[in-house]
Amino acid sequence: MAFFGPEMPLPAIGPDTRDFWEACxxxxxxxxxxxxxxxxxxxxxxVCFECHSWDYENVESNGVGEVYTWTITHRAIHPAVAQAVPxxxxxxxxxxxxxxxxxxxxxxxxxxxxxxxxxxxxxxDEIDSDITLPRFRPL
Amino acid sequence: xxxxxxxxxAIAGIGHTRFARAGASGRTAFSxxxxxxxxxxxxxGLSPKEIDGFVTYGIETTDPYTxxxxxxxxxxxxxxxxxxxxxxxxxxxxxxxMAIASxxxxxxxxxxxxxxxLIPTQAGRAITSAERVSGNEAFRWDFLxxxxxxxxxxxxxxxxxxxxxxxxxxxxxxxxxxxxQNANAQRNPNAIHxxxxxTIDDHQNGPMIADPYRLxxxxxxxxxxxxxxxVSSERARSLRQPPVYLLAAAEGSGRPDxxxxxxxxxxxxxxxxxEEVARDLYTRAxxxxxxxxVAQVFETFTGQVxxxxxxxxxxxxxxGGPFVExxxxxxxxxxxxxxxxxxxxxxxxxxxxxxxxxxxxxxxGDSTCQVEGANTCLVTSGPSAMPSSALILxx
Numbered sequence: 001m002a003f004f005g006p007e008m009p010l011p012a013i014g015p016d017t018r019d020f021w022e023a024c025x026x027x028x029x030x031x032x033x034x035x036x037x038x039x040x041x042x043x044x045x046x047v048c049f050e051c052h053s054w055d056y057e058n059v060e061s062n063g064v065g066e067v068y069t070w071t072i073t074h075r076a077i078h079p080a081v082a083q084a085v086p087x088x089x090x091x092x093x094x095x096x097x098x099x100x101x102x103x104x105x106x107x108x109x110x111x112x113x114x115x116x117x118x119x120x121x122x123x124x125d126e127i128d129s130d131i132t133l134p135r136f137r138p139l
Numbered sequence: 140x141x142x143x144x145x146x147x148x149a150i151a152g153i154g155h156t157r158f159a160r161a162g163a164s165g166r167t168a169f170s171x172x173x174x175x176x177x178x179x180x181x182x183x184g185l186s187p188k189e190i191d192g193f194v195t196y197g198i199e200t201t202d203p204y205t206x207x208x209x210x211x212x213x214x215x216x217x218x219x220x221x222x223x224x225x226x227x228x229x230x231x232x233x234x235x236x237m238a239i240a241s242x243x244x245x246x247x248x249x250x251x252x253x254x255x256x257l258i259p260t261q262a263g264r265a266i267t268s269a270e271r272v273s274g275n276e277a278f279r280w281d282f283l284x285x286x287x288x289x290x291x292x293x294x295x296x297x298x299x300x301x302x303x304x305x306x307x308x309x310x311x312x313x314x315x316x317x318x319x320q321n322a323n324a325q326r327n328p329n330a331i332h333x334x335x336x337x338t339i340d341d342h343q344n345g346p347m348i349a350d351p352y353r354l355x356x357x358x359x360x361x362x363x364x365x366x367x368x369x370v371s372s373e374r375a376r377s378l379r380q381p382p383v384y385l386l387a388a389a390e391g392s393g394r395p396d397x398x399x400x401x402x403x404x405x406x407x408x409x410x411x412x413x414e415e416v417a418r419d420l421y422t423r424a425x426x427x428x429x430x431x432x433v434a435q436v437f438e439t440f441t442g443q444v445x446x447x448x449x450x451x452x453x454x455x456x457x458x459g460g461p462f463v464e465x466x467x468x469x470x471x472x473x474x475x476x477x478x479x480x481x482x483x484x485x486x487x488x489x490x491x492x493x494x495x496x497x498x499x500x501x502x503x504g505d506s507t508c509q510v511e512g513a514n515t516c517l518v519t520s521g522p523s524a525m526p527s528s529a530l531i532l533x534x
Contacts, residue, residue: 004287011281043282069304069408071296072350073287081287086347089287091297091408103286116304133285 003087003105003125003135008080010131019058020044024132027124030058031097040098061100063122065092065136068101072111086111092120092136108137142423148236149375149382150532152183152368153496158331158487162255164362171364172201172252173209179366184379185246190368192217192238192247196227197490201252217244224291225437225521228491230528233388235369245370251492252364291439291524292357296349298523299442301408303351306457310351313441314342315463316477317355317484320438323470324481326507331361332485356441361487365496383502386515386533387424389416392525410456411446411522416529421452424531428452431531432513433476433501435494438483443522448477451517451529470508479508494518502534 013021020043023030033040036053047054070090076082088111094100106114107123120136127133154175157164164171180187187210193203194217203218217238221227228251235247288294302308321337324330337355345354375382393415394407421427428451436444445459453475454462462468470476480486480497487493498516500506513534520528 009280009284011285012277014277016277017281043278069297069301071288071293071300072347073293074347074349077289084287087287089293089297103283103288105286131285 005080029061032056042100061097065094067118068093147240149384151375152179154178155365158363161360168252168254175364175366183368192244194219194231194249196221197224225490226527228520229530230390247369250366254362293349296352298408308460312460316441320478321485324485330481330486358483358488365492386531388530389419390528413450417451433510434517435498437491
């Protein structure tokens with residue numbers, strides 16, 4: 001069953017984020033690494049925050065991270081979340097890629113079971129022909 | 140160049156409307172803004188037509204120039220509309236001070252008005268116009284909303300959760316803040332929660348909104364408006380109210396960290412993002428946290444108050460929980476009474492503006508929970524969303 005309803009807002013693909021979402025369609029979680037100074041950055045941005053280089057590569061993560069923080073939303077603040085309430089939103093800190101922190105949802109675990117530091121692995125939720133979203137499942 | 144605005148300006152007039160639950164006033168925010176400004180001028184003993192500068196902030200719907208025209212002002216010299224949300228509250232007074240001290244303007248009004256619910260149930264419209272303007276929209280649309288994170292309640296909840304993970308802070312400690320402020324509101328007839336006392340059990344039994352935040356952890360949108368008149372200190376001394384001087388003000392940001400308005404979120408979730416502002420503020424004031432007699436701490440949510448108290452050095456990082464449970468923030472008798480009119484949690488949430496007005500009242504000796512002998516009052520702006528601001532008032 002879909003995590004959220006069909007009217008859930010989806011990302012808009014633009015020039016600054018196209019690489020990321022195309023990689024998601026291929027079931028690859030990528031994080032930008034600056035060619036100039038090797039700093040990782042997330043979310044995708046056109047320029048390096050540290051050295052201002054415009055050159056980067058998309059480094060594929062092995063998709064494993066730990067739960068850094070989360071919330072459980074109990075109110076249907078948007079019609080598309082009504083079916084999911086109460087639902088979790090988590091921030092996952094990847095074990096690689098400079099510890100990039102990605103906001104997502106956990107699947108396969110009850111809300112009450114979520115713990116800080118839980119190890120989780122990415123899995124892929126194909127929404128439509130353009131968008132596949134990363135979600136995470138406890139190891 | 141050295142910051143040079145200490146004691147240069149004072150708040151000479153305050154005005155506000157009745158506060159009502161969101162949508163209950165039956166009035167436009169514009170009408171409320173006009174009322175608050177007229178009252179502030181009357182309090183100062185100045186004609187509205189003497190105002191030559193208008194400053195507001197956040198998602199204010201009353202445009203400063205429209206307000207000026209409506210008041211019959213025929214000559215304006217300074218306008219400012221500070222970006223962000225409540226983070227700019229103190230920043231507006233700082234900007235008024237810059238305008239006056241530089242000679243750009245003589246009489247500056249800072250104001251804020253609200254009417255009706257800001258965040259409709261359609262959370263797809265939850266990104267407000269100010270945040271759209273500040274350029275953070277794409278990050279939120281693409282990397283937060285698809286995962287169910289739409290509104291500040293949720294982002295701030297995740298930050299509070301990190302504080303609980305790092306330091307063992309508890310929901311009951313958040314509740315201590317809610318109960319303390321609610322108690323203050325019982326003495327304030329204009330507080331929305333006057334006559335609606337709560338206990339810690341009420342707090343703990345309240346419905347969960349976004350874990351760990353329950354009903355009583357959250358500010359309540361209100362209909363209302365406030366305005367203050369800022370003039371030079373010399374001018375203020377010639378007017379009818381005791382001047383309330385701007386001892387110091389500071390604004391800005393540190394390393395990017397907060398979740399919902401930053402492109403890169405790193406590891407400072409467990410603060411209110413105001414350490415750098417606090418440092419500047421105390422340096423400019425020439426006093427430290429021990430020199431603050433009372434504080435109006437912008438809430439948005441209880442956990443953010445707790446983290447702001449740590450940022451401003453009233454206790455060590457991570458010790459906010461025990462600090463707020465200790466009675467230190469209570470009135471009367473606490474070492475640092477906070478939000479003495481009830482604040483955004485219990486008086487009404489006019490995006491912090493009522494906290495500023497209460498700060499002025501404390502310095503005039505007019506508060507419904509007056510701190511005996513208070514000479515200084517800290518007023519902080521929106522937490523956990525940079526850039527933010529803060530100021531210290533003095534008698």
